[in-house]
Structure formats: C-alpha cells, structure tokens
Amino acid sequence: MSPKVEQYISEAIKSFDTISEERKNVLKKISAYVQQKVNEKQTAELIYICTHNSRRSHFGQIWAKVAATYYGFADVETYSGGTDATAFNPNAIRAIETIGFSVTNEEGKPNAVYSVQFGDSKTIIKCFSKKYDDKANPKQGFCAVMTCTEADGACPYIDGVAARISTPYNDPKAFDGTPQQDAMYLERSKQIATECLYVFSQIKKS
Numbered sequence: 001m002s003p004k005v006e007q008y009i010s011e012a013i014k015s016f017d018t019i020s021e022e023r024k025n026v027l028k029k030i031s032a033y034v035q036q037k038v039n040e041k042q043t044a045e046l047i048y049i050c051t052h053n054s055r056r057s058h059f060g061q062i063w064a065k066v067a068a069t070y071y072g073f074a075d076v077e078t079y080s081g082g083t084d085a086t087a088f089n090p091n092a093i094r095a096i097e098t099i100g101f102s103v104t105n106e107e108g109k110p111n112a113v114y115s116v117q118f119g120d121s122k123t124i125i126k127c128f129s130k131k132y133d134d135k136a137n138p139k140q141g142f143c144a145v146m147t148c149t150e151a152d153g154a155c156p157y158i159d160g161v162a163a164r165i166s167t168p169y170n171d172p173k174a175f176d177g178t179p180q181q182d183a184m185y186l187e188r189s190k191q192i193a194t195e196c197l198y199v200f201s202q203i204k205k206s
Contacts, residue, residue, distance in 0.1 A: 001070065001119035004100030009070055012194040019198060026167060027195055031202040033143040033163040034068075034076065038206050043075045044068075045142040049151050053082030053129040054089040056147040056169050059189050062096060063196040064145075065125050066118055071200040078125070079142075081132030083154040087111040088127050091176065095185040132158065147192075167195065 001009075019027070030046070037044035048060030061080035068076035087110050097103055102117040116125040130136060132144070132155065140160040146152040149168045158164060169192060175184040 001066075002100050002102075005066070005118045006070075008099055008193070009066070009197060012190060012197055013201070015190075015194045016198050016201070019195065023167075023195070024198065026165065027199050028202055029163065029165045030143060030145060030167075030199045033165075034073070034199070035203050037075070038073065038203060041075075041206065042141075043077055044073075045077050045079065045138045046145060047079040047081055047132060047137055047142055048145045048147055049081050049083075049132045049155065050146075050148040050171075051083050051150045051154065052086040053080055053084075053131075054086050055092045055172055055185075056188065056192065057082060057151075058088055058092055058127050059096075059192040060145060060147050060196065061127065062101070062116055062125055063189070063193045064199070065123075066193070067196040067200040069118075069123060070197065071203065072205065073200060073203065077138075079137045080127070081130055081134060081137055083131070083151055085111065085129045085131055085134075087129050088114055089173075091172070091181060091185050092189075094182065095189050098182075098186065099189065 034044040046064050048057040050057040057080040061078045064078040104115045105112045111129050113128040141162045143163040144158050144161045146166040152166050172184045172188045175181045
C-alpha cells in the first residue's frame with residue numbers, strides 16, 4: 001500500500017468516534033455479512049449502489065476493497081452499480097488521485113474502464129459505470145450497500161441478494177461547478193473511507 005494512502009487510512013481510523021452509534025449499528029450489518037463469509041471460508045461480495053454509479057458507489061467500491069486489504073481479508077471482492085449507467089465522474093477520479101491512488105484509463109471512451117491502484121500492482125480495482133445487475137457484478141449471495149436514498153427507492157427488489165443495507169450519503173454532485181466542489185468530493189470520500197474501515201475493523205479472522 002502506498003505510504004500516502006496508508007497515512008490517509010491512519011487519519012481516517014482516528015475518526016471512528018465521529019460515527020454515531022446509530023450509524024455504527026447499520027454499518028455492523030455489513031460487518032456481519034462479511035463475518036459470516038469469513039467464517040464459512042467463502043468470498044464476501046459487496047456491491048455499492050447509487051443512482052448513476054458515478055460518485056458515491058465508486059467511492060464505496062474502492063474504499064471497501066482498500067479496507068479489506070488493510071485489515072487482511074483477501075477473500076473480499078467489491079463492485080459498484082447504479083439504476084442507470086453514466087460514467088465514473090471526473091471530479092470523483094480527481095479526489096481519489098489527490099488522496100494518493102493511481103488511476104489509469106487507456107480506452108479514451110466516455111464510460112471507460114478505469115484501473116485504480118493503491119500500492120501493490122497486483123491489486124487493481126476496475127471501475128466503470130454500469131447498472132447494478134450488469135454481467136460484471138455477482139448474481140447470488142452478495143451484499144448490496146445502498147449509498148443513496150434515490151437508488152434505495154428505485155431498487156425495490158434486487159435478485160440474488162443475501163443482505164441489503166442502506167447507508168445513504170449526501171451527493172457531492174450538488175457542489176459541481178462551485179468553489180466548494182473539490183473539497184466536498186474529498187469530504188465525501190473521507191466519510192465513506194472512514195465507514196468502510198470501521199466495517200472491516202469489526203470483523204475477526206476465522
């Protein structure tokens with residue numbers, strides 16, 4: 001893991017006490033899903049879902065994988081999806097690059113596949129915008145983490161889900177084109193990073 005990302009993680013962990021008890025109880029439901037998979041020696045699969053699979057869901061996919069790696073859980077795969085497909089938002093990409101991630105895109109298409117790395121070249125997170133039921137996402141036994149209330153309402157039923165947990169976040173899109181834009185994307189990433197790290201801090205090795 002790159003030193004810059006590791007330092008960011010250390011600072012985020014210090015923020016666990018800023019998470020309300022009510023929110024922690026919701027996050028522990030994600031921990032319980034992963035814990036069960038760990039106990040059963042199966043791969044835990046987490047899909048982070050928001051409306052356009054452009055910002056919050058990508059932050060969730062990335063930070064959940066980083067958190068799993070940081071706490072030593074190798075059998076965790078993370079994904080993202082939306083009720084519609086758009087593109088991985090450039091402001092979200094800029095935020096994670098600022099934090100210390102390496103992001104590459106060799107396709108040059110509007111909705112390209114981005115390779116996101118946080119240190120070890122073997123650990124690459126593939127990010128692109130897609131519907132939650134896209135063929136790239138798992139079909140059975142996964143945990144759906146709903147990152148916005150709109151997506152939660154627009155997806156009344158998700159086939160194959162083992163657990164569905166709602167953890168809505170405010171959309172940084174509201175600040176696009178304003179002087180607060182970059183700061184709000186970084187703030188949302190930090191919140192999601194902190195909560196993903198908390199989730200994996202609650203899981204015990206089998």
